[in-house]
Amino acid sequence: xxxxxxxxxxxxxxxxxxxxxxxxxxxxxxxxxxxxxxxxxxxxxxxxxxxxxxxxxxxxxxxxxxxxxxxxxxxxxxxxxxxxxxxxxxxxxxxxxxxxxxxxxxxxxxxxxxxxxxxxxxxxxxxxxxxxxxxxxxxxxxxxxxxxxxxxxxxxxxxxxxxxxxxxxxxxxxxxxxxxxxxxxxxxxxxxxxxxxxxxxxxxxxxxxxxxxxxxxxxxxxxxxxxxxxxxxxxxxxxxxxxx
Amino acid sequence: xxxxxxxxxxxxxxxxxxxxxxxxxxxxxxxxxxxxxxxxxxxxxxxxxxxxxxxxxxxxxxxxxxxxxxxxxxxxxxxxxxxxxxxxxxxxxxxxxxxxxxxxxxxxxxxxxxxxxxxxxxxxxxxxxxxxxxxxxxxxxxxxxxxxxxxxxxxxxxxxxxxxxxxxxxxxxxxxxxxxxxxxxxxxxxxxxxxxxxxxxxxxxxxxxxxxxxxxxxxxxxxxxxxxxxxxxxxxxxxxxxxxxxxxxxxxxxxxxxxxxxxxxxxxxxxxxxxxxxxxxxxxxxxxxxxxxxxxxxxxxxxxxxxxxxxxxxxxx
Numbered sequence: 001x002x003x004x005x006x007x008x009x010x011x012x013x014x015x016x017x018x019x020x021x022x023x024x025x026x027x028x029x030x031x032x033x034x035x036x037x038x039x040x041x042x043x044x045x046x047x048x049x050x051x052x053x054x055x056x057x058x059x060x061x062x063x064x065x066x067x068x069x070x071x072x073x074x075x076x077x078x079x080x081x082x083x084x085x086x087x088x089x090x091x092x093x094x095x096x097x098x099x100x101x102x103x104x105x106x107x108x109x110x111x112x113x114x115x116x117x118x119x120x121x122x123x124x125x126x127x128x129x130x131x132x133x134x135x136x137x138x139x140x141x142x143x144x145x146x147x148x149x150x151x152x153x154x155x156x157x158x159x160x161x162x163x164x165x166x167x168x169x170x171x172x173x174x175x176x177x178x179x180x181x182x183x184x185x186x187x188x189x190x191x192x193x194x195x196x197x198x199x200x201x202x203x204x205x206x207x208x209x210x211x212x213x214x215x216x217x218x219x220x221x222x223x224x225x226x227x228x229x230x231x232x233x234x235x236x237x238x239x240x241x242x243x244x
Numbered sequence: 245x246x247x248x249x250x251x252x253x254x255x256x257x258x259x260x261x262x263x264x265x266x267x268x269x270x271x272x273x274x275x276x277x278x279x280x281x282x283x284x285x286x287x288x289x290x291x292x293x294x295x296x297x298x299x300x301x302x303x304x305x306x307x308x309x310x311x312x313x314x315x316x317x318x319x320x321x322x323x324x325x326x327x328x329x330x331x332x333x334x335x336x337x338x339x340x341x342x343x344x345x346x347x348x349x350x351x352x353x354x355x356x357x358x359x360x361x362x363x364x365x366x367x368x369x370x371x372x373x374x375x376x377x378x379x380x381x382x383x384x385x386x387x388x389x390x391x392x393x394x395x396x397x398x399x400x401x402x403x404x405x406x407x408x409x410x411x412x413x414x415x416x417x418x419x420x421x422x423x424x425x426x427x428x429x430x431x432x433x434x435x436x437x438x439x440x441x442x443x444x445x446x447x448x449x450x451x452x453x454x455x456x457x458x459x460x461x462x463x464x465x466x467x468x469x470x471x472x473x474x475x476x477x478x479x480x481x482x483x484x485x486x487x488x489x490x491x492x493x494x495x496x497x498x499x500x501x502x503x504x505x506x507x508x509x510x511x512x513x514x515x516x517x518x519x520x521x522x523x524x525x526x527x528x529x530x531x532x533x534x535x536x537x538x539x540x541x542x543x544x545x546x547x548x549x550x551x552x553x554x555x556x557x558x559x560x561x
Contacts, residue, residue: 079328
């Protein structure tokens with residue numbers, strides 16, 4: 001645990017030592033808040049956070065690869081990976097530290113959106129339970145995206161390559177959650193293939209949690225999804241020890 | 245302290261290490277010499293647990309580098325080639341990070357970092373970002389990182405490459421000090437470094453050990469010494485007489501700017517007083533002798549000879 005905590009602190013701090021944190025924070029919050037306020041207030045709909053939460057998976061798609069692209073690629077480019085891998089620390093501990101640091105950074109940024117539900121609750125009656133549930137779902141979804149991005153980052157020493165690979169794979173995963181696309185694909189694929197594609201997409205599970213329906217199966221899904229990609233990440237690093 | 249047995253490492257089709265074996269006793273300072281690509285870094289990366297060997301085994305303090313990798317790593321301080329560092333961090337933050345991740349207890353952390361800072365002469369730069377430091381200072385930060393947890397073994401991969409002559413001297417002095425209470429393996433291109441700080445030299449070439457001995461023994465085993473002299477006299481006569489004096493040996497003769505003749509003769513292991521014979525010859529002919537001396541072979545000669553032999557063999561194989 002100590003090792004994970006040490007890596008976690010260093011990684012989290014390094015977000016704030018680079019301009020990434022500020023560019024990311026300002027752009028992300030700007031886009032999200034602007035979209036939500038126009039969609040919600042101008043339309044005069046009842047107080048609800050639904051627009052905000054439904055918009056996040058799309059924004060994350062473009063923003064989160066930016067948070068994960070350097071996690072391993074930069075270590076590989078600068079050679080510091082050789083330091084990390086020769087510290088008396090397990091690969092799993094390195095991965096956990098980095099993963100939770102990225103997630104924590106995102107959580108900090110999301111904390112700035114708390115003004116949104118606060119404002120809504122001032123003007124109308126806001127049910128806080130589903131809102132908090134949706135925040136949790138958002139973190140789970142972000143975790144899934146970050147695990148994918150971090151995996152790609154471990155496969156290359158070029159941050160831009162990591163960014164593009166994450167972007168494309170997340171885009172595909174996102175699209176697989178849309179019924180329209182799946183209906184179209186049903187012409188070419190057997191039904192179990194469609195179920196599989198739909199079952200993998202993190203977006204599918206997000207919509208139900210974001211609506212305030214919390215199912216342990218959804219939680220389990222996210223844990224498995226993250227576990228899969230974090231494990232793949234570890235395999236890439238192990239393979240490097242063999243290959244050199 | 246360190247034992248390496250028939251270690252091999254293949255990178256795809258290339259054989260980086262072809263079965264090397266050596267042992268290092270506690271407190272020894274070993275110089276690891278070899279041309280680029282000889283296998284120095286690969287050996288060090290295997291010892292530090294960064295790479296897995298293809299076959300063979302290596303142990304540190306009786307612990308296997310593969311099976312007990314974490315315990316081995318805890319005992320080693322490592323400076324990788326080209327000194328990777330987290331540039332955006334401050335020197336003190338970075339050293340604290342290294343101490344923490346290596347499990348230096350919180351109560352001793354301050355002392356441990358202070359000791360490393362002092363030993364490496366970093367007092368003036370602890371508050372600076374690493375990117376802002378000169379190459380020499382970065383190198384010292386890398387060394388401080390390697391010793392902050394007081395490891396028993398130090399593995400330093402080319403600790404002085406890319407430094408200017410003053411920085412090289414500083415780092416070399418530092419390594420010498422560290423060698424007093426650590427077991428050290430250092431790789432280098434600079435032979436003077438080995439002459440100064442290492443008790444033993446291992447020369448690798450083409451993935452194999454071609455020599456493993458004390459520096460003096462290696463040099464002594466090279467039967468090559470050269471007599472040199474500066475003589476004032478008629479060139480043709482000098483040439484003829486010298487050829488007579490050293491039958492069967494090649495005599496190099498060149499004219500210096502002041503008109504004197506520079507003479508070099510390889511005399512091999514000849515113990516006979518060839519200097520005296522040469523001096524008599526000069527006196528007899530009434531020339532004047534401006535300079536006379538003998539050059540012993542250096543570690544550099546040993547290095548060149550052994551690594552050339554190995555690469556020639558590899559070409560024929």
